[in-house]
Amino acid sequence: MTTQAIRAEQPLLSVQDLKIRIQMDNGEMRAVDGVDFEIKKGKTLGLVGESGCGKSLTSRAIISINPKECETSGTIIYRSEEEQTREELNLLSLDPNSKKIRSIRGRKIAMIFQEPMTAFSPMYTIGNQIMEAILIHRTKNKKEAKKIALEMLGKVGISDQEKRFDQYPHEFSGGMRQRAMISMALSCNPELLIADEPTTALDVTIQAQVLELMRSLQAEFGMAILLVTHDLGIIAQMCDEVAVMYLGKIVEQAPVKELFYNPKHPYTKGLLKSMPRLGGDKSKRLDSIEGSVPMPINMPPMCGFYERCSDRIEGVCNARSVPKTHISDDHMVRCFLYSDSREGDSI
Template sequence: MASQASATEIAARTEEDPLLSVQNLKIRIQMDNGEMKAVDGVDFEIKRGKTLGLVGESGCGKSLTSRAIIGINPKECETTGRIMYHSAEEKALQQLDLLSLGPRSKQIRSIRGRKIAMIFQEPMTAFSPMYTIGNQIMEAIRIHRTKDKREAKRIALEMLGKVGISDQEKRFDQYPHEFSGGMRQRAMISMALSCNPELLIADEPTTALDVTIQAQVLELMKQLQQEFGMAILLVTHDLGIIAEMCDEVAVMYLGRIVEQSTVDGIFYNPKHPYTKGLLRSMPKLGADKQKRLDSIEGTVPMPINMPPMCGFYDRCKERIEGVCNTQAPPATRISGNHTVRCFLYKDGGEGN
């Protein structure tokens, strides 16, 4: 849906306006032993020029949520809800429900890679081993920006330089296996940013990188965000990266957002027992070296044929018998931008 708007109206879209709004997102997968609720009613917004961190343990639905935005989940995933994308074009304001677009439709293809780009968890599998790095970066540029091969190559070389890859002419003609892990990650970032996207989805962008290269990649993403003015959805299980990169944080557990707030709200005023457990498990400077780190006992249950209850019930030290195991907690607003799914809290209050 698009409406004509003046340049002034388009410019009036401030960084506080949402670029993307995910509403009641549900992803179901039919298994032999029942229905898996991989994502169960997720809601969040991503603001223009800001970074939202989606954090949680492996298997909580983070990657399925992020991939649903651009429609690249496996066909076995039954996805419902709304993913509203608010794009400010040159002459029109567009509001599109990305879930209403077919995953192979011309419209989603014009958005995927051009307006919304993604850095995948493992670039060695995301890049094709059959084509050179330069060829694969050029392909995205020629689809979305220019058909001219010389211009596409110039842009590709420029982007390789922006991400800190030296001797671009030589690297342009090399294959993914000839790059180190850190260089492949940089090349993946250059391909994602080659079309100046409005939203960058980074799914575990520093997995398997050593700490030095990890710091360089994160700093690079921050610099490029400032240069291009894009929003970032950062998917990770690393709270250290969340603290370094994000403006807002959504804590995900068993397919649901259990707590959401600003990064300061999450780190200095956590509410949900799961969030508190994650923070207690982090190593801290100056802590007693002889003291063991806290851990969250148990494992994430398989979300198949689960009864209505709090998904964290079996692992929670603050659970309320007869309440937490009989119904799913609703989202409770603690303050203006701080929400939590826990029966320990009431709207606008600290607790019961």
């Protein structure tokens, strides 16, 4: 097998046993607890779950922008596909302030944040901030950088680019700011785009436009996407594969159609039942998952969903950490209901 063929089979990004610990006054918080996933070139992986499950910390760990309080371990293997700079790196081994990670952050791996008003500086124009990324990563020629920035503003559907280029973030609507952030993220043709709740603050119409924009730009640039959201409707529209996250762990992972039509974990089933459906009985209340996500501080070895699960097994789910079970080659679940062994994982 040729080197090219071997590389073609390898994922663009491999996250292995990612753990993020935060020392609190009342103990250690296991915010992310042994997360594994892969993202293939040109594909979209959805990371879904309730607020507080560790989705954003996981995504931000990839480009080393979590707060200093986060103690991170594991490996994040990034395989560059560019002909001139083909390399395989463990991103967690790099100093967050080093030139190496800075050459990757924004250039090869870009990120769209949930609230662009906090990501853009109010002191500089939109055009200035898009140009900054281009000048750092693509060209030192300011005229060429401005031309690229104007082209990107046009690609994301912003009209009258020359005027908008010189405006400040507060002069843009919420939807336009999100489009501008997408243009900044894609201005350097990244291989991986991390989208952290990219449509949460937008109305339904603008949300649909932003998702369609991301799909079309993915098709044009061939980039991979890690889509972080709590909205399963967006997952169904956008993703090839989905990982369901709960209390710092991935509790189920499968191709998107497999997960929607054959969910296994009680948490996944609860999320799907809570979704509104066209043609459903309007007088009937939607199902909900009782309780809330607990704080993962000084957690004993047990299933984190135990207290909220109607299918729990007393003396098993609350006594051991849950092992992974592979339903098929591409469908994994962490649940004792599908495990042949009642012996839990080590922690």
